[in-house]
Amino acid sequence: MIVIGEKINGSLSKVKAIIQDRNTQSLLDLARRQAEAGADYIDVNVATGERSAEEEVEAMHWAVKALQQEIDTPLCIDSADAQVIKAGLEARNGRPTLINSVNAEPQRLQQIIPLALHFEAPLVALAMDEKGIPPSVEGRLDACRTIAAACQKAGIPLEHIFFDPLVLPVSADTSQGMITLETLKAIKHEFVEAKCILGISNVSYGLPRRVMLNAAFLHMAVFAGLDAAILDPTDARIMAAVRASEVLTGKDNHCRRYLRFLRANR
Numbered sequence: 184m185i186v187i188g189e190k191i192n193g194s195l196s197k198v199k200a201i202i203q204d205r206n207t208q209s210l211l212d213l214a215r216r217q218a219e220a221g222a223d224y225i226d227v228n229v230a231t232g233e234r235s236a237e238e239e240v241e242a243m244h245w246a247v248k249a250l251q252q253e254i255d256t257p258l259c260i261d262s263a264d265a266q267v268i269k270a271g272l273e274a275r276n277g278r279p280t281l282i283n284s285v286n287a288e289p290q291r292l293q294q295i296i297p298l299a300l301h302f303e304a305p306l307v308a309l310a311m312d313e314k315g316i317p318p319s320v321e322g323r324l325d326a327c328r329t330i331a332a333a334c335q336k337a338g339i340p341l342e343h344i345f346f347d348p349l350v351l352p353v354s355a356d357t358s359q360g361m362i363t364l365e366t367l368k369a370i371k372h373e374f375v376e377a378k379c380i381l382g383i384s385n386v387s388y389g390l391p392r393r394v395m396l397n398a399a400f401l402h403m404a405v406f407a408g409l410d411a412a413i414l415d416p417t418d419a420r421i422m423a424a425v426r427a428s429e430v431l432t433g434k435d436n437h438c439r440r441y442l443r444f445l446r447a448n449r
Contacts, residue, residue: 184425184434185411187224187259187281188217189382191246193231202229202242207249218256220416221425221444224281225250227271228261240270247274259283259307265294272302280304284347287312287326292333299334305343307380308334310366316349323348323366324373331374341376345411350381353396354389360400364407371408378410383421398424405432419448 190213193202201209214225227250229242239262247258247270257279260271268282284307285295299306308330310316310323317323327346334344348366351359363386367379386400387393398421401412405428414421426444429435 187413188222192228199231222416224259226259243271282306287329307345344377345380352388380411382413
């Protein structure tokens with residue numbers, strides 16, 4: 184299981200302050216704690232909702248430069264703005280990086296695919312288009328087909344794509360968990376070489392005791408074929424679910440990661 188740490192996100196009030204104040208030490212502390220807890224990538228989203236596009240580009244450049252001077256863990260450059268993603272990729276200067284994200288919207292494909300190709304970076308592909316998130320499994324699968332065709336035409340192999348079947352809160356619609364899981368299974372069946380990724384905590388938004396729901400959903404998603412998850416690796420409860428699910432689906436030879444996790448979290 185590939186774990187992408189989600190805690191550097193400008194929509195969170197504490198992180199917003201870190202970004203606006205250019206507090207390098209606090210930024211590094213956030214990244215270190217996630218890396219030490221088992222993150223394979225650190226997601227970097229500097230959008231605070233209060234600055235211009237130009238300021239967001241500058242903030243991404245600052246964050247990436249600061250992080251990679253002290254942290255060896257690969258980064259996941261996360262933005263709705265292609266220019267911000269480009270700034271992050273340029274600052275990485277060839278270091279391992281994941282792009283987050285592209286979708287089936289034609290303009291977005293035209294903006295992001297050339298960046299993935301030029302910087303040889305794998306990318307997260309959201310199962311949605313210019314109309315939004317399709318309500319059905321087939322609609323989301325069609326969006327993935329559009330993305331896959333565009334990537335392959337450009338020379339990006341399926342192995343470099345992390346399809347995100349997307350999950351909406353079950354608090355608003357209890358069918359959403361199963362729609363996501365069925366979409367995940369359909370993607371794995373049709374695009375065997377590709378990977379699947381999910382933002383796990385979205386499923387529990389608006390409900391109490393969220394970790395319980397997140398952990399249960401994670402187990403179900405891993406069984407359905409999930410390869411990567413965006414989550415809080417500093418939460419031992421959700422990381423316990425990650426390590427347990429790896430064992431139970433035969434993805435942890437001799438239970439080594441599971442046992443190491445238990446020793447580290449006594």
